[in-house]
Amino acid sequence: MKLVALIKKEFHRFFHDPRLVFTIILPGLLIFLIYNVIGSFVGTTEKYQYKVYVAGESSLTEVVKATVEASGSTVEFVPIGEEEGKAAVKDEKASALLVFSGNFDAAAEGGSVEIWYNGSAESSAFYNLASAVLRESAMRFSVTGHSFVTGQDLAKSFIANLLPFLVVTFVFSACMSVTLESVAGEKERGTLSTILATSVKRSHIALGKIIPLSCIAAIGAASSFLGVVFSLPKLIGADLGALGGYGFGSYALLLLLIMSYVPLIVSVIASVSTLSRSVKEASGYTSVVMILVMLISILSMFLTQLGDWVIAVPVLNAVVYMGKILGGELLVWQSLLAVGANLLYTALLVWLIAKMLSSERIMFGK
Amino acid sequence: MEDIFEPIVKAENLKKTFALSRKQQRVEKTQLTHKVAVNGLSFSAYRGEIYGLLGPNGAGKTTTLRILSTLIRPDEGDAYLMGHSVRKEPQKVRDCIGFLTSELKLEGFFTPDYLFDFFGAMHGVEKEVLAERKRELFSRFGIDAFSQVRVRDLSTGMKQKVSLVISIVHDPDVVIFDEPTNGLDVLTAKVVTDFLVELKRMGKSILLSTHIFSLVEKLCDRVGIIIDGKMIEDGPLADLCGGKSLEDKFFEIYYGLRGEVV
Numbered sequence: 105m106k107l108v109a110l111i112k113k114e115f116h117r118f119f120h121d122p123r124l125v126f127t128i129i130l131p132g133l134l135i136f137l138i139y140n141v142i143g144s145f146v147g148t149t150e151k152y153q154y155k156v157y158v159a160g161e162s163s164l165t166e167v168v169k170a171t172v173e174a175s176g177s178t179v180e181f182v183p184i185g186e187e188e189g190k191a192a193v194k195d196e197k198a199s200a201l202l203v204f205s206g207n208f209d210a211a212a213e214g215g216s217v218e219i220w221y222n223g224s225a226e227s228s229a230f231y232n233l234a235s236a237v238l239r240e241s242a243m244r245f246s247v248t249g250h251s252f253v254t255g256q257d258l259a260k261s262f263i264a265n266l267l268p269f270l271v272v273t274f275v276f277s278a279c280m281s282v283t284l285e286s287v288a289g290e291k292e293r294g295t296l297s298t299i300l301a302t303s304v305k306r307s308h309i310a311l312g313k314i315i316p317l318s319c320i321a322a323i324g325a326a327s328s329f330l331g332v333v334f335s336l337p338k339l340i341g342a343d344l345g346a347l348g349g350y351g352f353g354s355y356a357l358l359l360l361l362i363m364s365y366v367p368l369i370v371s372v373i374a375s376v377s378t379l380s381r382s383v384k385e386a387s388g389y390t391s392v393v394m395i396l397v398m399l400i401s402i403l404s405m406f407l408t409q410l411g412d413w414v415i416a417v418p419v420l421n422a423v424v425y426m427g428k429i430l431g432g433e434l435l436v437w438q439s440l441l442a443v444g445a446n447l448l449y450t451a452l453l454v455w456l457i458a459k460m461l462s463s464e465r466i467m468f469g470k
Numbered sequence: 471m472e473d474i475f476e477p478i479v480k481a482e483n484l485k486k487t488f489a490l491s492r493k494q495q496r497v498e499k500t501q502l503t504h505k506v507a508v509n510g511l512s513f514s515a516y517r518g519e520i521y522g523l524l525g526p527n528g529a530g531k532t533t534t535l536r537i538l539s540t541l542i543r544p545d546e547g548d549a550y551l552m553g554h555s556v557r558k559e560p561q562k563v564r565d566c567i568g569f570l571t572s573e574l575k576l577e578g579f580f581t582p583d584y585l586f587d588f589f590g591a592m593h594g595v596e597k598e599v600l601a602e603r604k605r606e607l608f609s610r611f612g613i614d615a616f617s618q619v620r621v622r623d624l625s626t627g628m629k630q631k632v633s634l635v636i637s638i639v640h641d642p643d644v645v646i647f648d649e650p651t652n653g654l655d656v657l658t659a660k661v662v663t664d665f666l667v668e669l670k671r672m673g674k675s676i677l678l679s680t681h682i683f684s685l686v687e688k689l690c691d692r693v694g695i696i697i698d699g700k701m702i703e704d705g706p707l708a709d710l711c712g713g714k715s716l717e718d719k720f721f722e723i724y725y726g727l728r729g730e731v732v
């Protein structure tokens with residue numbers, strides 16, 4: 105009952121203040137805007153007339169064809185031998201080569217599709233489309249892409265490195281903008297000591313901040329995340345499609361990692377704010393924490409061979425596993441353990457904040 | 471049966487020592503590592519009266535009131551509010567007191583209406599009871615007119631009224647005010663004193679601290695003079711002054727303590 109009132113108050117403040125809502129979703133919006141502006145200069149919505157060689161046989165080509173045509177381009181499938189087809193793609197005489205394993209449509213499972221493509225814009229555009237379509241229906245067979253240039257891989261590793269950094273930074277600033285004012289502001293104004301003079305449990309006061317503020321910051325995180333997901337591929341000139349060619353599992357894990365990082369950061373900033381005397385002081389300390397977080401995520405770009413112990417290191421775990429997932433490795437249990445670790449640290453911090461609220465020295469010290 | 475002569479607030483030999491931070495040592499130009507803020511303080515306040523803790527800055531008034539409202543614990547001694555010990559039953563004490571400091575600034579974003587409900591919920595007041603009390607208090611203290619206006623758009627006087635009303639949202643028997651008129655302009659200070667008079671009329675027992683003589687003379691039934699954490703004199707206002715003005719009496723005591731001639 106009292107906890108509910110505490111939580112409601114934070115939501116009320118947020119959702120009745122358009123300015124706050126705006127600051128929270130602004131980063132994502134900005135990224136998305138930049139993406140659109142640059143996208144329109146680059147002209148990525150080009151229509152192509154693909155010529156695609158096919159080795160082996162499958163009715164899936166019809167599905168691909170339908171999708172290609174739905175996007176306004178056309179495609180012509182030409183049967184060919186595998187080696188001959190590879191040579192043609194390599195010389196950019198064709199957009200791509202699809203290699204279906206023997207008896208593909210009839211086989212119950214274990215079939216495979218290979219997509220060979222080159223570095224031309226047309227070729228990668230086809231690859232993105234075809235791989236997305238094929239993966240969507242890839243329950244019983246595997247889909248592998250092979251490129252004759254390393255551009256795509258470079259692009260992926262670039263994203264893999266940069267995206268976690270951007271996400272961590274943007275999410276941090278979202279957490280900061282909601283938490284500082286709410287926690288340090290409450291202490292500075294003296295409303296916190298008024299609440300302390302009521303019979304509310306200290307742990308409820310802590311939870312009454314961390315729960316709603318995490319939810320609100322998560323909106324900001326989601327906004328930043330979507331902004332980055334939709335814009336980065338375009339910004340580096342490699343159209344990976346809206347989903348960038350990653351599977352559902354990767355996205356689920358990414359989101360879990362980010363969403364577990366949000367309450368962790370919120371409670372770190374809330375702890376710092378509880379220790380501080382004013383919003384100004386709290387924002388000073390928080391900037392230091394932010395720089396530390398940014399340093400960790402930049403460092404992790406260079407430290408590629410880290411052991412599983414990073415699971416237990418907050419921030420580093422989020423950055424490293426996000427990077428690995430974006431790089432194409434689906435480390436399910438490590439990622440889930442990292443999520444668990446983050447939630448554990450959050451619980452610990454909530455407990456710590458409740459302790460701080462009971463500390464005379466921290467609440468009423470000079 | 472509750473004994474009506476039983477004090478509603480009873481402080482017994484309260485003592486509180488603070489460790490001084492480096493910064494504080496520098497500010498207060500002292501080498502001491504500890505400061506005895508409240509030093510064996512005892513006094514009683516009675517039902518329906520206004521009790522004034524009078525003392526200069528740094529005398530230990532805020533510390534005393536914080537102990538009574540269970541925000542900090544005494545090192546020694548104990549205090550009883552409505553018979554509940556601040557040491558042993560802080561939750562019970564919190565339910566029967568209202569506490570307000572002049573340092574409180576309500577969040578500008580919310581309306582008086584919302585804040586009243588919020589603090590009501592913090593005290594665990596039932597919804598229907600709360601609604602009824604809001605209607606009564608808001609009309610009694612003239613908050614109706616601006617109950618839906620955000621606090622940041624209110625005048626200082628209106629804000630102060632809202633803070634005062636919120637401190638009694640749970641209908642406490644005892645109301646504790648730390649320096650209620652500190653830093654307020656004359657008009658707002660008048661809002662506060664009128665409010666206190668009205669509270670007394672409502673049958674509340676009030677405990678306030680101040681360094682302003684006129685406030686005590688105007689409002690208080692009983693006064694305790696506190697200097698350097700010690701209760702120097704304590705009693706009904708008239709008895710204490712013995713015909714002199716409170717100010718004269720205070721300085722007589724103050725210089726007497728320091729061995730100076732008035």
Ligand SMILES: Nc1ncnc2c1ncn2[C@@H]1O[C@H](COP(=O)(O)OP(=O)(O)O)[C@@H](O)[C@H]1O
Pocket residue numbers: 468469470488489490491494505506507525526527528529530531532533534
């Ligand atoms: N939390 C604290 N830490 C250290 N010293 C304190 C603290 N609170 C009060 N003091 C010191 O105790 C003395 C009494 O303070 P206080 O109770 O605020 O006095 P008053 O309210 O009468 O002005 C002062 O010297 C003050 O500096």
Ligand SMILES: [Mg+2]
Pocket residue numbers: 531532533649
């Ligand atoms: Mg004071």
